[in-house]
Amino acid sequence: MTLASGLLFGRTHFLHWGVIQISLANFLVIVLMLVTFVLALVLPFPHGPEVVPEPAAEGGPSDGPE
Amino acid sequence: MAPSSEPGSGSWTVALRDRLGRTVPSGQLLPDRQPEYVRSWIYVFGVASLAAFVYVIASGLVLTLKGPTWWHQSSVGHFVNSTHLWSVELFFFFMVIHLWGKFFMAAWRGRRALTWVTGAVAFVGSIGAAFTGYLVQSNFDSQWISTQAKDGLNSAGIGSEFNVLNTGQMLLWHVMTLPLLVGLLVVLHIILVRRHGVVPPFDAIPPEAPTEALEPSAATETSPTSTENPAAESTMTAMPDSADPPPHAAESAGERP
């Protein structure tokens, strides 16, 4: 059995705005997605080593035809 | 090792090998470097989607071991079913954010239209796979969803070929046909990303860019099948065993950890 499956059983919760009806669960998922997206855009990405100004042309050592 | 045959020797094996070898620039199938403009958390959602997809398949595989009704009768089976459900939810969660990011980057630029197309079709295919998953749960959901969905499919004239009320048929589509199709699209999608590299920012200009790369004869936005980008061609088709090794190849080898 689960630790807290009771959270998601039982009385359902819905939000209504005019023609829009959405379950609380779906609403939270969508909000979480939007928040995650915005955070992904604004949070700084950790800096790696200093950029070496070398293009990736041909990549590393050859792994070409045998 | 035996040398390869002369070009135009007529060998299908050589032709296929050469074609496959040109699919991805040398060293780019699993590169250990990436463009410095790839510096944002938005870039992790592709690999996150892929990781979730791995768990969708893995948990699905476990579910196949004991048959389609196992999860109703066993708490272990129910737990495995739960991992299948939540890995699917995470898969869609990450994939949609990945899609948003790629849209706002216009990631189809630079002859990457097919990358977008394979991703979009994989998304639509995933919806189909998830839909058939609901149909084979063998519970109330399956009863309701199948009897509702049949109306949409019948109205489009395909309800008899894809009979959502036929659980046996839907189970086979769910565990074999659609995962194979989606998996194939995911593989193609990733190969295309490796082939073209991550799309540069708008109006980015590489340092010391050869002028040939910006000639008007380069691909236009309307013509994804137009001539090769000369710059791309110089990196993708030059063979590593050519007389003049590519510039910086030795230095970049030295950079590797």
Add this chain to the structure above:
Amino acid sequence: MNLSGRPDDTPDAHLFPTRPYDLVKEFVVALVVVGLLTLLLAAVLSSPDKKAISLSTWAKAAPTDVIATATAELAGTSGTAGYGPPYNHASPGQTLGPFALQRWAGVRIPIHSAIDLVIGPLKSLRGDKSLTAALKQWRKASLSKQHSWAGRYGSALAKAPNGNPAKVAKGDYGPVPVLTSRFLTLAKGGSLEGLLTTSSTFFGSDETKPLLLLADGSYLEAQARLDHLGGDQWGMMNETGNYPGQPWLWLYTFWYQVKPFSTSENADAWVWGLMALLTLGFVLVPFIPGVRSLPRHLGVHRLIWRRQHE
């Protein structure tokens, strides 16, 4: 060419400066993080499993609905009886303007609602003289007579208090009251699914007939609406209980909530057609002038590549 007439002069990504990056490590980290998330969510939230409604459960919970549904199957007035292709020719089906896709596909899963869903299962019962006589009377009657009996009985049931067959007004209903009463007994006994799926084959995996029968009644939908799964409740997006459902279907189900789709007999065809078109547009975004130039103008990319803009 797009609105700005701009050719795609995106330079080759391989010409840009690079830095070391461990893709394999990134993938392993993603696997670990997503794996832990999956296990945590599964352990804490589990997954919904609302039990299927067996025909026996239906018969015990809503016997008058079973009687009314069986009557409608015999009268040719049930959803399945009047559906049209792929089950029968009773209706031309939905159209999408000049496209009659449903009719063009033809009757490929032939279902005669009275025979396949009611009479067929009843014929398997033995030793019931009243039933045998009723079946014989039914078989000998013309189709219009059968429909007339069952139609009248259906109307009488609708007028009876709580649809109770014991309180139906007297009338000429032929063998229909006996047939439907025995059908209810058969359903309560638990063998009806089997008779509808495996009467002609040992290995049954096709639930078409029992599902059509169940959906012809009102009990299934009543249960679904309790969980907000109805078509006009944005049901396509929802799941039983408080679980998240399928938020990605928001646009598909949206059209069913608004006119003209919400009041159209061809709603399914129109929504399907519209979504097929929009999906095609989504897949072909790189080729659509205007749409493909939107990202540049929307400017979200400035956040992603802000280091390049600094």
